[in-house]
Amino acid sequence: MxxxxxxxxxxxxxxxxxxxxxxxxxxxxxxxxxxxxxxxxxxxxxxxxxxxxxxxxxxxxxxxxxxxxxxxxxxxxxxxxxxxxxxxxxxxxxxxxxxxxxxxxxQEQAVDPEDVVPDERLRLIFTCCHPALAQEAQLALTLRLVCGLPTADVARALLVSEPTMAARITRAKKKISAARIPYRLPRPAELPDRLAAVLGVLHLLFTAGHTAPSGPTLMRTDLTERALHLARTLRELMPGEPEVRGLLALLQVTDARRAARTSGDGRLLRLEEQDRSLWDRTALAEAHELIVAGLRGGRAGRYLLQAAIASLYAEAPTYEETDWPQIVELYDRLLALWPSPVVALNRTVPVSMARGPAVALVQVEALEQDGRLARYPYLPAIKADLLQRLGRTDEAAAAYRQALELTDNEAERTFLLGRLAEQRADVT
CATH class of the missing domain: 1.10.1740 (Rna Polymerase Sigma Factor; Chain: A)
Structure with a gap:
């Protein structure tokens, strides 16, 4: 070189x-x-x-x-x-x-910021999550500037177009300038008011690494490891916050499957195809302790409930032995707390296992009509899988093609192309 x-x-x-x-x-x-x-x-x-x-x-x-x-x-x-x-x-x-x-x-304000928030990057995330900005603007600005994600990837993470995201970031920066919002570290008493946005940033940062929005590989481990490090640091900073424990547990139980998510040649493996012996049992055990302690501590928040769902998937000896009804019940609790269309879509997967693919397909089609997930590639991908299970191969192939149009990650594209080839083989 x-x-x-x-x-x-x-x-x-x-x-x-x-x-x-x-x-x-x-x-x-x-x-x-x-x-x-x-x-x-x-x-x-x-x-x-x-x-x-x-x-x-x-x-x-x-x-x-x-x-x-x-x-x-x-x-x-x-x-x-x-x-x-x-x-x-x-x-x-x-x-x-x-x-x-x-x-x-x-005296409280005189506390050394390095003693309050010991990690340089976490300090800046707290700084950028200023309450004068809308939370969407906080997330966009922080992911783009502090976490270094390209605008296109931030747009995919937040389910908007790239021009919309670029305009949102520009408006946020202009508001900061016009309102003369100082870039100073928040005081200890101000940290809880910014916590929801900080948790959202770390979750999206991890998600962007767990399945990269674009690029040749399924994962970006530099992002997942950074998010995990910051989540652990945040827990040390705010040990009494249940949702901090919940987020850390969610990231740990999700990352525990890292080694089994792809084959030796980089091919994406579905959950039912993964070698569960490769899952990180130490990380799963640590996450389980956090989840149990959180559930005993009172009302569970969105991150703790997501962690509990992920943990149930991990506890099952096989994919078929997963406690699908219990997962659907947890999703119902999560939807009541956080009525997100992404959560509703994710819920259709255990519904299809507990109540059948036809029931789940009705729910997916309702979300499709809703329109908020029009740019979300997993909606047509899930729809395609349900159609394939129902024997509607032509429609499944069309849905796989739609998912391909929305996907920029090469590992996911290769997977979808393989599924599409299977549909064509079934037709012939």
Whole structure:
């Protein structure tokens, strides 16, 4: 590999793994996300030529962090110089208010932010989940900028088009600027108000790694491992929050199947095809303890209920021996708490096993008419499976083709193409 190719590869790898860390460190210096993002982008751009000339450093993330922070410090110094030379452009009251936003006003506010939220990336996620923004905007902005997901992948995760998502992120950034929302770490008392959005970010981050919205492989383990690390850190930070335990349990029990989700050649394996001996029993046991403790502690939230559902799948000796009626009952509780069309769609799978594919198909078709899942590839994929089980092969093939049109992950596309080929073979 040439020096240029090696440098470009190292930059790409570091961008995928370390973007969030570099940005989080830089925003603390810049005090504003937009200039911090610009500084980080400049650092990555500079790395290509510098690393090609001097070689890839031993710690690329540290090199990029230092370069980005230096650019941020230079920008801050220029801003201070500008303000000192043109004091009449800044109203005194505004300057006092800005300082008041950043300076501790009482003993609680004086707590060192690093003691409150010990992880750099988790601190920035809490910072970006500002209550002045709608939760959808918080999720979009944080997934795109803090977690480094491409806008297209964020759009797929939130079931909207890419132009809609780009506009949503732009509006969120403009609102932050217009409302002069400071990029400061929330105080300890403010953390619970931002918790729902933070949990949503971590869940979507994990989901984007568990099944990558696009790309050649089924999973992006860098994202799942980052989400798991942040969830564990969050539990240490807020051990008394039931939904924090619930989210960690959900991520653990889902990730426990990682080694069995694909064959040796990378082919996607359905749950009934997976070798259950490859599942991580230690992770499953840890998740089970969290779930039991959470269910005993009172009313279960959405993440705890999802974890309980995933755990029931994992506890069964075989796919056929799964407690389908119990899973349907848990889905009913989850839908009452969180009436999401995705939850309703996922519920149709155990319904098809407990009550038959015809019953489930009626529910899938109702969701199809609803329209909120029009861009969700798993709706036509589930519909195709139900139609195939009912012997309606022509309709199943059409549904598989629809799912293919909505899918950008190559492993999933290969799976769907295989299922479509099976339908054609059955017809002939």
């Amino acid at each position: 040439t020096a240029a190719a090696s440098a470009r590869q190292a930059v790409a790898d570091t961008h995928r793994r370390e973007w969030a860390f570099v940005l989080a460190a830089t925003v603390r210096v810049a005090r504003d996300l937009d200039p911090a993002e610009e500084c980080v982008q400049e650092a990555y751009a500079a790395a290509v030529s510098v690393w090609e000339r001097d070689g890839v450093p031993g710690n690329p993330a540290a090199w990029l962090t230092t370069a980005a922070k230096r650019r941020a410090m230079d920008a801050v110094r220029r801003e201070r110089t500008f303000r000192s030379k043109l004091p009449l452009l800044v109203e005194p009251e505004e300057a006092v208010d800005e300082l008041a936003l950043d300076e501790p006003a009482d």
